[in-house]
Amino acid sequence: FILICSFFPLPRPHGKSFAHRSELKQAKRIVVKLGSAVVTRGDECGLALGRLASIVEQVAMLQNQGREMMIVTSGAVAFGRQRLRHEILLSQSVRQALHSGQNQLKEMSLPVLEARACAAAGQSGLMALYEAMFTQYSICTAQILVTNLDFHDEQKRRNLNSTLQELLRMNIVPIINTNDAVVPPPVPNSDLQGVNVISIKDNDSLAARLAVEMKVDLLVALSDVEGLYDRPPGIDDAKLLDIFYPGDQQSITYGNKSRVGIGGMEAKVKAALWALQGGTSVVIANGTDPKVTGHVITDIVEGKKVGTFFSEVKPAGPTVEQQTEMARHAGRALASLDPEQRAEIICKILALINRLSLSTAKLNSLAIGLRQLAVSSRDSVGRVLRRTRVANNLELEQITVPIGVLLVIFESRPDCLPQVSALAISSGNALLLKGGKEASNTNKILHQLVQEALSIHGVTDAIQLVSTREEVEDLCRLDKMIDLIIPRGSSQLVRDIQRAAKGIPVLGHSEGVCHVYIDSEASLDKAIDVDSKCDYPAACNAMETLLIHRDLLRTPMFDQIIDMLRTEEVKIHAGPRFASYLTFSPSEVKSLRTEYGELECCIEVVDSMQEAIDHIHKYGSSHTDVIVTENEETAEQFLQQVDSACVFWNASSRFADGYRFGLGAEVGISTARIHARGPVGLEGLLTTKWVLRGEGHTVADFSEQGSMKYLHENIPVPQGSFN
């Protein structure tokens, strides 16, 4: 057993609680406290078996990693009540039950069961259950029943301590509960007195005492609340606190109307602060949510943002939630600026960036992009798209406005930061930037320059750099605060974010399976397939599948197509149809839906343009698809029918790009059908709002008996550049 304990890699000196959630991984000795709500079911008449089993599974896993786990459990009372009730029911005569009707079983009068009797009746069964469950993981358990007095009596305290030490040394998980059968009956409101009373309903103070006594690194307190809120949950704007510092205690309002329900939280916090003072980190979290029960403890130990983490050291700087709010607030001010002022900020960034030593080429292309954005910012926000005279003196306008708060997650390229910042400023959006760890120092400096530029018009906070400590997954949970996520990086990054961001729209695409179809009437000098594949094979707009009309097989043109690809060292995979035509075929494709991303492609044969379109619809990713033909009618049909974001005739698929399209800077390429589609520039960062100006018009004026009639005249709007 000593052997197994030695697995744990990072024994740490006890005495100081952890400063960050990310350090919780190092916790060696952990107490998991299960409130009665966790152990019993919602209806309080039985145990939450599945929940308990999941928790045992996690505790066993952590124990088998070499940690020393202890469980402080509730539930004996509920278990005993269930058991006693069952015994009483059985002892009533079946005849009486039969006559009492179908649904009255639950209502059958039962004697009031005394809690201490229930606890005594339930304790043995509860322990048997824990033991049966832990046995599945080859882990022994031991039962410890304590009362508050055991901590006050020095001799008892020392005995308890050495017993627990011995059990932990032997790799045994102690299951600790209050010895409810001998404690006094619960006093009303005893919870509110905090750590001095061990309540029969609440084991928080017991867990806290035990944690400090045993020099525990982490106390995970699970009950049926999400964690600590800044005011009673249910009140407008009550917020779950991610981290709580002892100094923050004054900023919390506990419910004072309902002392019973919410007083429990105050007691929990007192117990947590007591443990924290003793050197034990504490997390209060919900152990009853079926969505997380299976991994709530391991998530906490892995440092994920679950529940409320109690920490002694308050880090400098705002939390990401505060950053988002600051950004939205300053973003609204940014959107209210004069367009010239926004342009000025972007020019200022350009001036500041010039001071940095970047390669001339990089700097040049960055400068061109920023200058374009400074120009186009003059005509982005507040542009009138549509104007309608609804009635006399009642005019409606649809105008462009920023989307709100954008979250841009980018990988190592730091030139992304000024570019994306300029896009956000130009479109009046607030921006959260999350860069890679590798470039965090560079990003910090670039961000300072951006903020310096923003400060000239008092909107410094509109662009926030999110700490590299924050996990992308946690950011994606801020669905009420962030309006759009834009990932800039590998398709793996995009896929991960699409998975994580359930509630927030993600702009982008994860796949680019682009096709070039060479028609029977193609001209060979338009062999743009080679450019499509070879110009930059890793790009999302590179060709992955070459579709060839059957009539071209065994023609000189066909041989030339293959030769040109071979000259560029493109590895060819054969589609099943193509393979069937060849005596010696190259390797057959595994899937016609493959994005190679290298000098590789699939070749497949089709009978007609219609078959090419069907193939593209079936296996494509609706990104970019190309036809090569001299027949205009065929081409127009292809352009009309192919249901992709970009459809090209006699042009390389590599043109699918914001810069090449003339959109200025590109935010990304979207294959979604909602909002922006294809290469997305400034336009994709705008939404609209409807402005109606009247003179006291009411809808009733327009009723059958009313005095007014709808006109709905279109008023021409001045045409700005569409950029």
Added chain:
Amino acid sequence: FILICSFFPLPRPHGKSFAHRSELKQAKRIVVKLGSAVVTRGDECGLALGRLASIVEQVAMLQNQGREMMIVTSGAVAFGRQRLRHEILLSQSVRQALHSGQNQLKEMSLPVLEARACAAAGQSGLMALYEAMFTQYSICTAQILVTNLDFHDEQKRRNLNSTLQELLRMNIVPIINTNDAVVPPPVPNSDLQGVNVISIKDNDSLAARLAVEMKVDLLVALSDVEGLYDRPPGIDDAKLLDIFYPGDQQSITYGNKSRVGIGGMEAKVKAALWALQGGTSVVIANGTDPKVTGHVITDIVEGKKVGTFFSEVKPAGPTVEQQTEMARHAGRALASLDPEQRAEIICKILALINRLSLSTAKLNSLAIGLRQLAVSSRDSVGRVLRRTRVANNLELEQITVPIGVLLVIFESRPDCLPQVSALAISSGNALLLKGGKEASNTNKILHQLVQEALSIHGVTDAIQLVSTREEVEDLCRLDKMIDLIIPRGSSQLVRDIQRAAKGIPVLGHSEGVCHVYIDSEASLDKAIDVDSKCDYPAACNAMETLLIHRDLLRTPMFDQIIDMLRTEEVKIHAGPRFASYLTFSPSEVKSLRTEYGELECCIEVVDSMQEAIDHIHKYGSSHTDVIVTENEETAEQFLQQVDSACVFWNASSRFADGYRFGLGAEVGISTARIHARGPVGLEGLLTTKWVLRGEGHTVADFSEQGSMKYLHENIPVPQGSFN
């Protein structure tokens, strides 16, 4: 115990399996078969405790509903292997272990454990676990070990039958397993011989035999596969079958490359068909997915689309998946039609609807809407939004195209069906319609008329009516097939759909907390607050909160405002600030974020327009907000700064409506910031695509060494109406 059994409301005569999933609710006698993958953990070295506990919880729940549950379990071998391995490890000397290094415990050489010995060692522990778990629900279990031979020997078969009947009669859950200790060792590929061999690894045939023998209504077979696919999973386009009919057997391809892995599925299907023939319905589903484990069995019994349901009777008509595919296919044809042809279809619908007897008023307004749509359909799909000369002879166009497949879910109003259909036709979108049960006959007739009109241009399938049997939740899972969901009904419906549709965008809004702010410089004859609240209090664009500038308090104007609301019998709630100014205040609001939806509103006092804006941003739902003032500068600031979909000056909030805006028919009002915002008409059902026409242009031509330069000249586009 007989008493409890009698709870079950619908005893059914056995002998015929169920025709629809929805009938599974009636299943009285149910066998749950747990494959070894369900009972053991992923790594095969222990039991999946949490999983098992969840399953026990569901079985207990169903049993306590009065059903007769039986469990066919695997897992004794894995459990025994774990146990024997542990014993062997313990018997090795600790010294040896200590010297073998940290991570070698798992690699320590273990003797090959014979499966039958493992089964014998594991059986008792496994049963103890089931018993401990079921005891939590006051349910007794009984252990039954059988071999294949027990079914062949008539005497044994009868004994087994009567034993099980007796157990079921006593409300005991039999736990059945193969008596692995006495069966012959497993023969390779014995799975493939299906029902004739009871394999030590697979209890499917045992469960099927038992089900038929015991006249079981439903067999739920849980393993680690989602269900039956039409071809081996992993292959392109392999589809999970929702329902499988015996006649479909030829259309299934089982993997024939890897006989071991996928042969199991063939055996499962054989066993399922055998049970089906014997009158037992079968569902094969995944019992190992942590997302569904907690409710997989109860979901199946409730008729939800989980796994593959085996049914004898093939219902007429396509499945909803087939409908969606048909709709997308025909929708593409619809989008390719001439705009005139789409207009013609809509006029045809109008002509057909005229034959129905609807109230004249309804018919009139429907007719006006459809005629408008017929007109606007001439200028919706294929409109050029932007045209760019990228280079000589390389021209780029951004054109409007349909979104793809829409799902519109509407409540009882049947005039919704022709209206939404016309919108879809006009915008070239494919459409799935899901109406309420109350109007299903009306909807069927209306849908037939729509299809009749569609047939004149050969696109009959573009609009599909989804059977009322389909659950909304199941439709929302078709995220790869449906592009946009539009709920038309109560805000509860919208909220439910937003929750269910994780992967598909939902157009709409769930809340409308609209504000009217009366500025200090307001004119009383513009008291549009009364119209905003009283014109139609249940509408989402009705006022919920009236913000009043502090300067107006105790002025005659203030009294008049209150009087006018009182005359209309509007119940007034006071915001905290307003209440503090009054001696006798009306009831204080519970939350400033309340949508009353009736003749009730909240009144709150603000110090300035800026405070009004802050209030709106904090408590509003970004739907529609109004300012009443004579000061143009104040008004313009309000219109600019308030971040809502609709912002009005001196006009009733009730104008926020597609018809009143002059958009023609309205799809809904969106408060989202992505895609459409505010009242959504035809425009909101369109997206764009980029069309590039070249003469063999490659990107390489534009490189530094290339011969071409980007021009990016905007080419003016003809301005159509923006409708």
